[in-house]
Every structure is written in C-alpha cells, then in structure tokens.
Amino acid sequence: MTKRAVIYARYSTGKQKQTSIADQVAMCERHCENAGWEVVGVFSDSEKTGKRTKRPGLQEMIEMLRCRKADVVLIEAVDRLHRSVVNALSYFEITTFRGIELYSVSEGQQDFIKLLFNALGAQYYSDSVAVHTRRALESLVRKQGRTHGMAFGYRKKDGETGLNREPDPETAWIVTRIFEETAAGHSAEQIAQRLNQEGIPAPKGGDWYTSTLRGNKQRGDGILRNRIYIGEVTYGATKSSFDPETGKKWVEATPDQATTLQVEDLRIIPQPLWDAAHTQLEATARQVETIGNASAAHRTKYLLSGLLVCGCCGRPFTMQAQGKYYCRNKKLCGNRTPVLREAIEQRVFASLRDLFLTPELEAKFDATIAAERRKMASASGSNELRTLIRRKAEAEKAITQILRAIESGTTFKSLLERAQSLEDEIARLELQINKLEAVRRSAEAMPTRAAPVYAAAIERMETLLADPDFVHQASGHLAQLIRSIRLTPDHTAQDGMSAEVHMDLGSWVLGAGYSAEIAARFSNNPQMTIEVGAAPPT
Missing domain, CATH: 3.90.1750 (Hect, E3 ligase catalytic domain fold)
Structure with a gap:
C-alpha cells in the first residue's frame, strides 16, 4: 500500500530567501518520489521562528494528522519542525500515537533517541546564534553607531x-x-x-x-x-x-x-x-x-481644568466641593480662599473676548509678526541656501567623474573612499537644503497681522463654548491659548480673588489653526499677562 506523505517547510526571517520554502518542498518531493510515497499535503510557514508553536501552517498539518489522513511526515531537517526539545518531542508523540512516521531528508527516519539529539542540537544552535548575534550587534553599536532597527523618521x-x-x-x-x-x-x-x-x-x-x-x-x-x-x-x-x-x-x-x-x-x-x-x-x-486612570487624566470635565494655579504656592487649583475650586495645597500654603467655577469661567471668557486685543497689544504683535516674517524670508532666501545647492551640484559632478574614471579602467577600490565621502556629503547637504526650504514654506504660511489670528482663535472658542457636549474639546482649545491662570487671594478683587491670565503669541497662533512649527517661532515672544480681577461687562 502506498504511503500518504505530508511535507512541512519553514524559514525564519525576511532576510532569508523566500525561495527557501520552494527549495525545501522540492527536496522533500524528490525524496517522496524515490520512496514511492504519495504527497497528500504540503504545509509551510514563512518568516516564522522555530521557537513558536502557533504557526498557521504547522497547526493545519497537525489537524490533518489528528484526523489520521497521512502515514508519513517529511521535513528537510528537524530544526524546520521546531527549535525546542520539548516541543519537538511533543510533536513526535502526536505522530507515534497515530502510527505516523516522522522522516527528515537529511537525518533519516526519526525515533525517540535520534529526535532527542537532533532537537537538542537545533535548540543549542539557535541559542548560540542568538548570543553571538547579540554580541555582534552590540559591537557594531559601540564602534560605529550602526543600528539594526528602523525608527520612524x-x-x-x-x-x-x-x-x-x-x-x-x-x-x-x-x-x-x-x-x-x-x-x-x-x-x-x-x-x-x-x-x-x-x-x-x-x-x-x-x-x-x-x-x-x-x-x-x-x-x-x-x-x-x-x-x-x-x-x-x-x-x-x-x-x-x-x-x-x-x-x-x-x-x-x-x-x-x-x-x-x-x-x-x-x-x-x-x-x-x-x-x-x-x-x-x-x-x-x-x-x-x-486621578487613578489615564483616560480621566486626559479627558476634562471643566473648561479651566489644569489651567488654574495658586499664586501663593504654584500648585494647581482643583474642583473639590459645591462647584468651587480650591488650592490643592491649601493645608500647607495657607490659601484657603475658594472660587466658584462659573464665576472664574465668566471672568476669564469676558476678558479674552473684550480686553485682550488693545491697540497697544495689536501693534506690538503686528511688529513681532513682521519681524519674524523678515527673519524667515532672509533665512530661506539667503546666500546659505544658494551655497548649499552649489556644493551639492559640485559633489554630484564629482561622483559622475568617478563613475567615468571607473568606466575608463581605473580601479574602483582606489576611488571607493572618495565616493563614499561624497555620498555622505550629498546626504548632509540635502538635509540642510530641505530644512531651509521648509523654512521658506513656513514663511509663506505665516500670519501677516495679529487681528485675524485673534479673531480665528476667539471664533473657535465661541463655537466650542456654545455646545455643552464639547467641554473636552473646548478645554483643549483653551489650553492652547492660555499657559496658566494665577489665582491669588485679594479682598479688593471680585470674588475676593485676583486672577492673571498668562499666555504668549505662539499660543494664539496655534489656537488659530496654524501649524505647531509656525506657532513655535512665536512662543514666549512676547509673553503677556492680563489682569481679570475686574467685574465682566454686563
């Protein structure tokens, strides 16, 4: 009676040839042909380590064996089946229990002792390769800074x-x-x-x-x-x-x-x-x-959460009881004066709407924006960019000359070091050129006046405040506009608490929808403080 054979093949990593599977299968098929066996199934796993048991192809083959649909399992070598002594013996039990023979093309029919020694060798080899690979990679890191991974960017x-x-x-x-x-x-x-x-x-x-x-x-x-x-x-x-x-x-x-x-x-x-x-x-x-969980830390319930700080100790104000904010450190710093949530929100919003863009501040901001636009225009159109482009062209021309020299018969080895140096220089120059061109693109997208920036940021705030379902988004938008709100007890101020809003132009540029790259050029330049202790207009 002709024996029914199933073939299993595997290779480990993407660095190995994909034809490895085809080569293993072809080798096994020739063995079956010479032995007079009928191939009833071919199973394989690509880029799967031999240390893992849950390989799709392997599991499919085992299911077929459990149904007793084969008489022989054929592999190129025992290490294709597994690189663990324990698991290799486990598969051997599965086959012998069902009267199925296990053959290796290179190592012949497997019995318990042969499989034990072959599996032991496979496991030892795998562990040894891992140790030597680790040492080699560590050496490359120490000596040359070479990495084996590819981080984003x-x-x-x-x-x-x-x-x-x-x-x-x-x-x-x-x-x-x-x-x-x-x-x-x-x-x-x-x-x-x-x-x-x-x-x-x-x-x-x-x-x-x-x-x-x-x-x-x-x-x-x-x-x-x-x-x-x-x-x-x-x-x-x-x-x-x-x-x-x-x-x-x-x-x-x-x-x-x-x-x-x-x-x-x-x-x-x-x-x-x-x-x-x-x-x-x-x-x-x-x-x-x-707070106790990450989602609570990132999702706010109140519009000014995370922005209110104590003017006495610098610690945050938090919502504690009856809709009131208190200094979290009140027992130690002595600031026990609370402020109603609705009251401080009304004062802050009224100040942002009506008191922010005075003629003096608008002129100051317009001057800052104009200065930054001049600086970026100068940087992106400077001699530096033209020099970099010229140097890159010269390096590329030198590479072309080296190629011509090689074509004319010059030994490549003598030019290798110079060619590598030129390639490195071209890469550095490209990086510098791209950075300067990015500055030029940013300059084109730069705001021209402060008033539209302010209007866009306020419009976004008004839209979010109009819908109670957008508390989290509104709070995030306010966090863009405001660096902090310092609350200090003051019996002469409204609600017995003076309030100062600290922000900078970069915050408002970001809040108006400009990119973080553009906003960063204005952060902390200039900073401003708005006193919101006065009662809001009625």
Missing part, C-alpha cells in the same frame, strides 16, 4: 562601515511636529486625531494611535520616548522571549544589559524641545497617579 544609509541610518527629510518633520505639539500642551489624543485628519500616514501605515506616540516608559518605545531622536543609539535595552506554554512573544526591559552611544548625526529633536515635551509627559503621569 529615518532612512537607510548605504555603506558597509559607519552609520547605516540617517534622518529622512520626508518623515523627520512629522517627528518634530509631534514633539512641538506635545511641548505646547497638546495631548496624544489631540495630536493623533489631527495627524489622521490631515491624512499623514502612521509609521506602519493606517491611522495614528495614542500608543504610537506615548509608547511604554519602561521599554522606552513610542515616538515620544525613543531616545534615538536625541541621537542616543541603544542596543540590548529589551530582551524578547517566547512563552513555552502559549508561544506568545514577551518583551522585557533589560537596562543593565543595554549598550548606548551618543551619535549627534542621528539627532532629530533639539535637547530643549525633548526636555519640554517630557515635562508635559511627566505632568500627565502625575495626573494619572492622582
């Missing part, structure tokens, strides 16, 4: 030595924008929503999610926590392993085994911007700790 850089990654002008600006908006007080939810609305693709395509931005603090992943953006190349900060029972992959932090190197050429985010963004992340984390 970077692209591959050719060359067998030196850096193998560089900032990608097409995506690096998105990373910068995320940090700028975070530093400006925007939540991850707000940033992700805007990126999706603008159709900006996420790192793996599709939509942006808050987890993509925030990541995991312990593992240091997520765009806002990845230190590669400040030029820190790290290897060994995490370790992956597979649960022997479920086959699930686990990633754990291993800071004591990490290798870190500072590579300024990989920096995308300036240190002050990184520090400002992480100050905001820490503030959110403190809110989570106080």
Whole structure:
C-alpha cells in the first residue's frame, strides 16, 4: 500500500530567501518520489521562528494528522519542525500515537533517541546564534553607531562601515511636529486625531494611535520616548522571549544589559524641545497617579481644568466641593480662599473676548509678526541656501567623474573612499537644503497681522463654548491659548480673588489653526499677562 506523505517547510526571517520554502518542498518531493510515497499535503510557514508553536501552517498539518489522513511526515531537517526539545518531542508523540512516521531528508527516519539529539542540537544552535548575534550587534553599536532597527523618521544609509541610518527629510518633520505639539500642551489624543485628519500616514501605515506616540516608559518605545531622536543609539535595552506554554512573544526591559552611544548625526529633536515635551509627559503621569486612570487624566470635565494655579504656592487649583475650586495645597500654603467655577469661567471668557486685543497689544504683535516674517524670508532666501545647492551640484559632478574614471579602467577600490565621502556629503547637504526650504514654506504660511489670528482663535472658542457636549474639546482649545491662570487671594478683587491670565503669541497662533512649527517661532515672544480681577461687562 502506498504511503500518504505530508511535507512541512519553514524559514525564519525576511532576510532569508523566500525561495527557501520552494527549495525545501522540492527536496522533500524528490525524496517522496524515490520512496514511492504519495504527497497528500504540503504545509509551510514563512518568516516564522522555530521557537513558536502557533504557526498557521504547522497547526493545519497537525489537524490533518489528528484526523489520521497521512502515514508519513517529511521535513528537510528537524530544526524546520521546531527549535525546542520539548516541543519537538511533543510533536513526535502526536505522530507515534497515530502510527505516523516522522522522516527528515537529511537525518533519516526519526525515533525517540535520534529526535532527542537532533532537537537538542537545533535548540543549542539557535541559542548560540542568538548570543553571538547579540554580541555582534552590540559591537557594531559601540564602534560605529550602526543600528539594526528602523525608527520612524529615518532612512537607510548605504555603506558597509559607519552609520547605516540617517534622518529622512520626508518623515523627520512629522517627528518634530509631534514633539512641538506635545511641548505646547497638546495631548496624544489631540495630536493623533489631527495627524489622521490631515491624512499623514502612521509609521506602519493606517491611522495614528495614542500608543504610537506615548509608547511604554519602561521599554522606552513610542515616538515620544525613543531616545534615538536625541541621537542616543541603544542596543540590548529589551530582551524578547517566547512563552513555552502559549508561544506568545514577551518583551522585557533589560537596562543593565543595554549598550548606548551618543551619535549627534542621528539627532532629530533639539535637547530643549525633548526636555519640554517630557515635562508635559511627566505632568500627565502625575495626573494619572492622582486621578487613578489615564483616560480621566486626559479627558476634562471643566473648561479651566489644569489651567488654574495658586499664586501663593504654584500648585494647581482643583474642583473639590459645591462647584468651587480650591488650592490643592491649601493645608500647607495657607490659601484657603475658594472660587466658584462659573464665576472664574465668566471672568476669564469676558476678558479674552473684550480686553485682550488693545491697540497697544495689536501693534506690538503686528511688529513681532513682521519681524519674524523678515527673519524667515532672509533665512530661506539667503546666500546659505544658494551655497548649499552649489556644493551639492559640485559633489554630484564629482561622483559622475568617478563613475567615468571607473568606466575608463581605473580601479574602483582606489576611488571607493572618495565616493563614499561624497555620498555622505550629498546626504548632509540635502538635509540642510530641505530644512531651509521648509523654512521658506513656513514663511509663506505665516500670519501677516495679529487681528485675524485673534479673531480665528476667539471664533473657535465661541463655537466650542456654545455646545455643552464639547467641554473636552473646548478645554483643549483653551489650553492652547492660555499657559496658566494665577489665582491669588485679594479682598479688593471680585470674588475676593485676583486672577492673571498668562499666555504668549505662539499660543494664539496655534489656537488659530496654524501649524505647531509656525506657532513655535512665536512662543514666549512676547509673553503677556492680563489682569481679570475686574467685574465682566454686563
């Protein structure tokens, strides 16, 4: 009776040839033909590690074996089936229980002892390769700053030595924008929503999610926590392993085994911007700790939540009882004066509507905007840009001359170092040119006067305030416009509390709908304080 055979093939990573599966299957089919077996099924798994049990192709084959639809299982080698002694023996039990033979093309028919030793060798080899690979990658990080991953905002850089990654002008600006908006007080939810609305693709395509931005603090992943953006190349900060029972992959932090190197050429985010963004992340984390859950920390119930601070101790005012805000630190700082929520909201909104844009402030802001437009126009149209373009053209011409020299018979090896140097220079020049051209585009989108900026921001605020269902969005908009509202006990002021609203022009530019890149040019220049202690107009 002709034996029924099933074939199983597997390869591990995307770096291996996809033809590996076809080669294994062809080898097994030839073996079946020579043995006179009938092939009744072919199963395979591409880019699946042999340490995992839940491989689709493997599971399909096991289901077929459980139904006793085969007499022989044929593999190219035992390590194709599994790289774990325990699991390899488990599959052996499944086959022997049903009277199914297990064959390897390179190792012959498997019995318990042969399978035990072959599986032991496969597992030892896998573990040994992992150790040696880790050491090799650590060496490349230490000596050359070469990385094995591709973080969002970077692209591959050719060359067998030196850096193998560089900032990608097409995506690096998105990373910068995320940090700028975070530093400006925007939540991850707000940033992700805007990126999706603008159709900006996420790192793996599709939509942006808050987890993509925030990541995991312990593992240091997520765009806002990845230190590669400040030029820190790290290897060994995490370790992956597979649960022997479920086959699930686990990633754990291993800071004591990490290798870190500072590579300024990989920096995308300036240190002050990184520090400002992480100050905001820490503030959110403190809110989570106080409130008890992340969603509550990011979703406000009251319009001025997070903006009111005590003028005596600097700690926040929080809603505590009967619709009143109190200093959270009132027992220690002594400021026990409360303020009604409705009263402070009315005073702040009235001041923003009616008292903000005085002729003096408008003139001051117009002058600031005009100065910034002149500065950006000068930067984008300066001799520096023309010089960079000329240098890039010269470098490209030199590359062409090297190619011609090679065609005429010059040994390539003698020109390799010069060619690599020119390629590196062209890449640096392209990055600088793209930055200056981005400045030029920003200059074209820059506001021309303060009044339209103010009007757009106020119109947005009025729209949101008109609908009670938009409290969270309205609060987020106010957080764009206002840096803080300082409340200080004052028996001469309305409600026994003086109130100062602190903001800057950058906040209003952002609140008017301009990009974070443009708004950042006006942040803290100039700052302003508005006294809202007077009673609102009636």
